[in-house]
Amino acid sequence: MRIKKLWLPEPINKPKLLIVDDEPLNIRILHELLRDQFDIFMAANGSQAITKAQAILPDLILLDVVMPDINGYEVCKTLKSDPTTEDIPIIFITAHFDEAEEVLGFEAGAADFIRKPINPIITKTRIYSQITLKQQRDLLLSIALTDNLTGIANRRKFDEALLSEWQQSSRDKSPLSLLLLDIDFFKQYNDIYGHVIGDSCLQLVAFAIKKSMQRPYDLVARYGGEEFVCILPKTDLKGAIYIAELILSNIRELNITHDGSSINSILTASIGAACIHPTAHIQPIRLIDAADQQLYQSKHNGRARVSAVEL
Secondary structure (H helix, E strand, O other): OOOOOOOOOOOOOOOEEEEEOOOHHHHHHHHHHHOOOOEEEEEOOHHHHHHHHHHHOOOEEEEEOOOOOOOHHHHHHHHHOOOOOOOOOEEEEEOOOOHHHHHHHHHHOOOEEEEOOOOHHHHHHHHHHHHHHHHHHHHHHHHHOEOOOOOOEOHHHHHHHHHHHHHHHHHHOOOEEEEEEEEOOHHHHHHHHOHHHHHHHHHHHHHHHHHHOOOOOOEEEEEEOOEEEEEEEOOOHHHHHHHHHHHHHHHHHOOOEOOOOOOOOEOOEEEEEEEEOOOOOOOOHHHHHHHHHHHHHHHHOOOOOEEEEEO
């Protein structure tokens, strides 16, 4: 029997699937069944499952219920209580299936159940259903979190990403840097060239900033008006200043004429940079305020430059 694939946008990469089971034979069976359609990761116990889920952020988790260290229900509750993993669908795989078990699973946050021994057709159908729903949700969320004009992340996405990266950096005890950028004399630019050309300018600047990012998890967002913000995880102050200078260089290389600027004949920007080692006792707003103060300092010192501070 050929399984009909439900609608989903064609992914650039295979969906990531995390299989969690303390029996190697069960993992091998699922791996053989699904390896052509998914990028598969494996965990042999509950602790590994939590660690790997937080690290790789899979599109779907197949989770055994009975495991020696932490049972599947507790693993599911832990992942659903973490903002970085709460939206990952989890399918429980169990040989002990009754109504009470089903209630426990759904209360823990499960999306579905698959019974052992594995039936290939039922297993694939249920997995495809959950992957389809996940990709449709991701697509709608991506639209909701994208700035319509520039195509980069919007303010809502920035707020969510900063909180997530703050929590991750707190766990890892790693530095987190933030860049706040403002286009110099942009009101004058709009007054001279008009808002249509001003919008094109914002798009070009957004492209120049995004081009400057070094890693896929560095985030560029439109903060508001002519302001942009960059989240740089695992980046110390020296690294943040390097990226900030690269951004300013890439903006200058756009060579956008700006007759309304009192410091240059081309478009420039000012940047405030701040770095911190997040903890649970400090709020992310402190990092934003520090970057904002440094942005003010850049403007006060003549614009078209970077000012930075380590907290």
